[in-house]
Amino acid sequence: MRYSPNASLVGFPGSAKRITTPALMVDYAKLKANIAQMTERCREVGLALRPHGKTHKCTRLAELQIASGAVGVCAATGREGIAFARAGLTGILITAPVVQYTQIDELVRLHAEGADISIVIDHPEVARRWEKALAGSTRPLPALVDVDIGMNRTGALTPEAALEIATLLKNSALLKYSGVQAYSGRVQHINDFAERRKAYGVQLDRLKTVLEKLRANGLAPEIVSGGGTGTFAIDAVAGIFTESQAGSYVFMDVEYAAVQLFPAMTNPWQHSLFLRASVVSANVPGQVTVNAGIKSFATDGPAPTIYGDTAPGMLYEFYGDEYGRLILDPDTVPPVLGSTADLFTSHCDPTINLHDWLHIVEGDTLVDIWEIDARGVLGS
Ligand SMILES: Cc1ncc(COP(=O)(O)O)c(C=O)c1O
Secondary structure, eight states: OOOOTTGGGTTOTTGGGGOOSSEEEEEHHHHHHHHHHHHHHHHHHTOEEOOBTTTTOOHHHHHHHHHTTOOOEEESSHHHHHHHHHTTOOSEEEOSOOOOHHHHHHHHHHHHTTOOEEEEEOSHHHHHHHHHHHTTOSSOEEEEEEBOSSOOSSSBOSHHHHHHHHHHHHTOSSEEEEEEEEOOOGGGGOSSHHHHHHHHHHHHHHHHHHHHHHHHTTOOOSEEEEOOTTTHHHHHHHSOOSEEOOOGGGTOOHHHHTSOOBTTBOOSOOOOEEEEEEEEEOOSTTEEEESOSTTTSOOSSSOOEEETTSSTTOEEEEOSSSOEEEEOOTTSOOOOTTOEEEEEOSSHHHHHTTOSEEEEEETTEEEEEEEOTTTTOOOO
């Protein structure tokens, strides 16, 4: 395990205030509430939950989700799947087709050792690569047909293409046909619920056509996996999926704060993730400089926003690799040199990938530090 500069602070009352910054922090109570809330919602509507591990890349957090009732965890890439399998996680579904031989070989090796991994296939050539690597295996590797319902990233494009792959899997002695995956990313962040439901509805109709074709050919899928936090409320009542892959609900971020997740209620998931920064210079009137810039936050979304009462009413601006600045509100007392400022992350998934540690806090106390152990493992 790598060394955390904050390791010596764990367990001491008030220790979260003395933390070395910039530091990614997790409000433990809110995290646990988010996990419990999602488990309960899935239970109510009869959906299994296989949360996406790409959000947190952290085995400890995935273990918490599984202990609370999740059937496993999704991995975004072959290498993320390898990291989770090596860490002993179960119910791992790698949600991207893995095409690189080195990753296929390693995953086959882990499968032979008993790892609980499923894969997705979106082209006969991908299936061939896996079958080649699995030659001689006595335990078929579960595989889902990845279906493109409108995102045009991966997935079989037509019902006929999906049927061809499902048939290939059904007839394979080395791969086990286990169902279908259909995920659509872009619609997740359509802010207005009705607009999102409309755009996604067209895509779900495509999925229904694929499922009908498979059923008509004796290939009814056991698992239909997909969905994210943005479409959860739609997936929960659509009656199409058997499981949800939602991920961001555990943390939430500035992007998702703008999305109306449910039609007639406020968003049930709270921001549990934030970044603690320190004021490192306060010489310029109207602003203070903090020690968190574009090496601390993903920059693909909106700017981070201020959290808590450390710097109310102020606006964060990126101000270099290692720096940001807080534009002061004339009506509030400016934060002093050396004080901390807490910020919600713009887009949680890529922000996580910039950090080594999640600092778990209860009130003012740092209660634990979890390694972001699948950080930096990319590519399928
Ligand atoms: C395949 C897949 N499933 C599920 C998710 C989780 O979506 P969200 O973070 O919106 O909950 C993602 C996120 O990118 C994804 O790529």
